[in-house]
Amino acid sequence: MKNRVVGERVARIGIRDKVTGHARYAADLEIKNALVLKVFRSPVAHGRVKKVMTEKAAALEGVAGVFTAADIPGENLYGIINRDQTVLASEKVRFVGDPVALVAAETEEIAEAALKAIEAEITPLPALFDPADAMAPDAPAIHEKGNILFTRKVARGDIEKGFADSDLIIEETYETRMLEHAYLEPEAGVAYRDETGCVVLLVTTQNPHADHAQLVPILNVAPDRLRVIQTETGGGFGGKLDISVQPFLALAAYLLKRPVRMVYSREESFMASAKRHPLKIRMKTGASREGKLLAMESEITADTGAYGSYGIAVATRSAVHATGPYNVPNVSVISRAVYTNNNWCGAMRGFGVPQIAIAHESQMDKLAQRLGLDPITFRLKNAFENGSVTPTGQRLEASVGIRETLKKIRPYYQTFRKEIEANPSRRYDGVRHGVGVASMWYGIGNTGHPNPSSAQMEVDRDGVVTLYTGAADIGQGSDTVLVQIAAETLGLPYERIRLVRADTTLTTDAGATSASRQTYISGRAVQEAALEIKRILTEKAAGLLKVPANMVACEDGVFFPQFREFQKIPFEEVARAGLKKGEKIRGEGVFNPETTSLDPETGQGTPYSTYAYASQVSLVAVDEVTGQVTVKRTVSAHDVGKAVNPANVEGQIFSGVAMGIGMGLFEQFYPNKTKSFDTYLIPTAMDMPEITPIIIEVPEPTGPFGAKGVGEPALIPTAPAILNAVHDATGRWVHQIPADLETIRELISEQEGG
Amino acid sequence: MKNGVLGEETLTISMMVNGESVVRDVPVNRTLLSVLREDLGLIGAREGCGVGECGACTVIMNGKTVNACMVLAPKADGATITTIEGLSDGEHLHPLQEAFIEEGAVQCGFCTPGMILSAKALLDENPSPTRLEIREGISGNLCRCTGYQQIVDAIELVVNRTEEAKA
């Protein structure tokens, strides 16, 4: 039977409110008599907090409260993976911007004045801004347990033999920069205590249940005394996984028993939020004369800044993905996340994989060039297929679409090539054109950890169907996709399903909106819940129709026996049959993809139960005079398992390409310097090429209708494809991003000089 | 000028906002954005940066787009202003709004009102822009979610429909 809802370009849930301007983000919530919150932040990068003097601020008229670490009722400690961050600094500050005191005042102006009246005595300590310095044996410890947060090793085969057998070895060091998510909506939220005294937070977030879990010990309240509700969220990209305004809102509402609101300015958002880890990657790759990869060795250092956040995940993900989607029998990787006094780094679309892809894809092109193979042929010679074994020893059993993606982009690659070759001026008239290819793989979900999702569905006597999910839609479209999956499973029109989402009181934990996991994991949980409902209703319908249950079908909200389609009963009638007033039919779904933890010494294990694959080709023009790289065309082929909503999948691809262009060509966050979009440039419509998205569907047997994920994969191949195209255009390899004007001008003048 | 309750200088301004006349006493240092959002409840103009760099607060003032966060309220005295709320009567959507829905040109939606207003101002001035001109026309509006392509498609759809209707 053909799918009716899954696979369709249905309009997103909530889109009408977004185009009319009626959608309410956290900063738009009206809340009477709310106090305004502001944070006093550390002006020094590393220091010991001696004294925080708040008396003057507290005495100002209109100031309702000024809080320091001493006022926190519970534990002054949080962190999504390892707990190392304080809500308000008690002993130490570790970066410029570390929160020290919290002000609650009647107005914005008074809150500002109060901040100015706070004095903090902080004794500066030597600050470290380079992971190499932080790893030095005599380096001052930023955290008590030392400056190396985490080390991940992946070892497989015999690395020495692998290199000894190689005919060609390439070794290079690559560097990426600290990046800012730059979601358009700055962090914001409101909080109040309801009639029962429960603290209610309405906040922009990617994971209300994790927010809740982190806030409960800070407030030291029973879990049911705190409720976190996700508001409409203006983008996240990983930056709204960590708590930001949440502890301040919760604390002030709890202690003052008054409604409070907090909205970060753009400057504060830049200063206080997590960043993308800059990585330094040394990579050595060996291949045979015939073009088979034989060995890959890599040492990765990630600067996690002042706090751990998702640093452990980034160290692990970059190590696990370091070969790229290729068979490499001998692998040795060591990957470290290191503390410094820079801005803290956390999750950002791809968790280290966009960075490592720059290394493995540059290596691939270097090898291909030396071997005299075109980049697609070389990749195809090595790409994974069913039965391949990954560097962690996992046998890939299904849904391995990498070869398909390469084959699909090949004609575009050839066309772009021919265009350049047929037109010599495209090489030499001051603007040189080039074409580049890159591929990627990406494990869906958390790495080597259980990451279940759950969902519930209910049908009442009127046939109203409600889906409950804890999954936060941050703009990527999970609401729509989850409802599509539920509707398809039940045989109902899409519009008939009501959605209740991302509220810790009304919904159960669906895990984070991260790691491209919601379609796959929460989608499957929703499918399971819907199947349960379907089973119950089908049996009821079978009774009413007087046919065996396996003969009953439901389409467009009507049950019928498959051999007598004229005998129809509407969905709501079936639902009502036998239900007493107030009774509901319930279905529950849980899905936890199969993973195992990774061996600490060798990294062997099953980090993910499925992977997405992609390949991309980009045509670029490099202006030799200005150094400007312009991306002219991009074709991006993604194996998503199944596109539940092709328009959403394409939207993710366009989005990822844009972020990848920013990452590859101009984005760079300078700690303590970058304060606005004036210096942190993100792509505008003028920076974007026309993009051709290609959707490939190699079904994943454990995914809902075969679906995997695409949110992060969309970004990953972009920067490496551009860098490879720059090489094609100029004959020069770029080893660090961004490939901005100066970098390119320098590269070209080096070439002319030597 | 006179002084408001908190002692700051205020000024009475009158504007036509979405076809309705509005008279308000506003502190002289308030921005048009805060008057729209806080006093008039027109929250469709979003604050993404507050310093004129993102376009999320775009409104049309006397036929031209402005970043409302950069306009001091007194400057808007006597002005005619269209915000996103003025584009549809709640029942019928503006063709641009329809097209944004059809093309899936919206993800988080934070940039959307500003984007639609920039598109409107562009089409008011140039009803048949090329794709490149469309890109130029919205280049002051940042979007971190969509990569702009479906937005350009949506605006082009309106252009094509208008041309078909004329033919």
Ligand code: FES
């Ligand atoms: S909020 Fe006005 S331009 Fe960004």
Ligand code: FES
């Ligand atoms: S849709 Fe999110 S910023 Fe444009």
